Amino acid sequence: MFGLGNALRGGFMGVGLSLAVGAFAASNPVVTNMFTADPAGLVYNDTMYIFTGHDEAPAGHEGYIMNDWHIFSSGDMDTWVDRGAVLSIKSFKWARGSAWASQTIERNGKFYWYVTVHDGRDFAVGVAVADHPAGPYKDAIGKALITSDMTPANSGVNYDIDPTVFIDDDGQAYIYWGNGAVMGYRLKENMVELQGNMFNVTPPSFTEAPYVHKRNGYYFLTYAYGWEERIGQATMKSPTGPVSNSKVIVGYNKNSNTSHQAFVEFHNQWYYIYHTGAIGGSFRRALCVDYAYYENDSTIANITMTDAGVKKVDHAPIRDGVYRIKARHSGLSLEDSRSVVIQMDSEESESQLWALKRIDGYTYTLRNIETGKYLSFGKGNLLDTARTVVAENRIVIENFNVDDGYRLYADTASEYLGDVLNISTEAGMPLVVWKQTGTQNQSFKFEYMGDESAYSSSSVEVAPESSSSEAVSSSSAETTSLVAAPGNLGVRIVGVSRVDGLRFSQAADYALMNLHGMVVARGHAAQVAVGDLAPGAYVVRLGGRIQKIELR
Template structure:
């Protein structure tokens, strides 16, 4: 009887260890993609897409955008889906990559979806912006129309190049929006975060595909993106001393992910550590259209370059 008790205790201990050490993916009850973290008043908020494709579907079905939060990097609260393409009267299609940012007490959620064919647009991918007084919503369309439509960018001769917005406010208060498939596009934003200031610029970082993530660390600007020229994607990056470039290619920091031909970076510093969010297809029944968000540590060299991301099933440790 004692030996059975010991076996039972040992089994429970093993199960507890599995629960503790197998953190990735961090969201397990739904399929999530395209992670975008921010920190507000000591809490880390994570904005994601939501894959609802079936196991047999051969394309994306992304119903809405979700918000999660944590204060310890181990326990995640699901705040539901406060935003979907149906929030925008001009929109149709799926909820592609998006990023939220706080400015002047309001939260601006830049999203990519598709535009209805109407007198304004012939359709194609478009970028909208929603606004809320809270990081968890409710959100509403901030301007009643798309901020970027396909007709504004003509360098790529197809209709899905205006996707995957990343937004950044520099130390001097100037806001910037980067986005694009095939080429990277960027424009200044006015302080109200819902109007563009000046012309749209376009450039092509080495191996760039889509999904840019722009941020600043010390005096260096970083442009991180899925690249390698072919799928499955890898994460590559460039750096610059000026947000307008020139951008210096620095190499690959994340190799192919498990069971997904796409990946997507989301980078944040939180409570003294740097974190790298991404998605893969590692959940049961997961795949390229049923993805899941993961997080691992991110480390920099003394010169500001990024060390290779080590993908783990353990994920990151709970913050005590």
């Protein structure tokens, strides 16, 4: 085994060389000591495993030469270990060649690796099994799971290649595959037998490379779109279709006419895993990784392939103590302001100091030194305002990467996180719950100020929550939890005045808030009366957009 990272940027090396890899940020391609293609990912025990094909064609050769598959693993997305050619054509006695695209999935402590091969007559899908994601693997059934006999000419399938496997929340597993059309079957509990009838979930402009994943209740089918291949996305109402919402999300590949992709979540961050021909061309491809984000629940944001790749993830726990927490984009400090968490200019005030205590894993409490209250994201709904509460409240804090600081989550299951509203650099802007965007207003620097025992007010007794009109608390102020609706994405503000009100380009769901996160108006309309509101700044939420307005 050997490490992969910036230390390997100098050329091609043989398997078995051991290299020490320093703390360098990974760049694309991730692997440069060999040619790797058709990647898929799997997270197991805090480690990312990427399964790839192995391009062996010599320079100038026009055609694929692929005889085995490799596994690469990393705990930090920076230092990668080649686990070797764990599986090959020789692992399947019935196969004759073409170790093409594959995917691995875990079930009941077993790892099932579905692979494309040629059986001497046509392309087929086999399956291998192991007790660990890194192997060793063996042929699970001694024959092909899917053959060309299952997909007659009228199915639209040209080749039975590129398997992708998905297990839904109810435990039902599915396998999809195809070039020219996407076909699918349910899998039995044992993962090596097909169940029921074959179904077709082919999206527009589909070429090959289907990949299915689920997020926030939506089923995503990504695929190689057209020729030469870009990457498209579609959504499905269920694992068996129908397919809708098709669009291109990644442009033409770098120096390669094929594309192949996977979308994998690792420590609350989604990654786009793919290959390019940047260093070798269409038949000598290379593994790459970039960040993936979502415009809303049903749409993946457009992705730009980068040379920089992704940064090192550092999940070392934060030590207990008192911290000043600064928003990375503004440099302002988080402050408890009448039970609302806002960003303010740094000053010598204990309202800007937070006692951090680690509970376990990445779960912590943050208690304000001045007020004695705990930071809370409430129910963790989109656009909920971060507040401080009397009862001990736990949140999740993860170091997204070494340079960018920490992210604050409501809980381990949430993809929503703390976000300084509207990416504002103004003092007084609240911390709210928002979707991941990768922007710096979602990253926070923790400046260690000392041990908690050094602060006399750290043992302050906190009075019960006030329900008076002066207290900005969950009992006296409504906060918005409108979910981003795709139909609102094109709506915009066209005017605002005390006479004509707040006007939108069309009727839409909206929420109007003051800078403390209190909702002053909400509903569905094309025009909102604002004549009775006090002068000052407000925030308007329209579908997936947030915009600040001024009332004079």
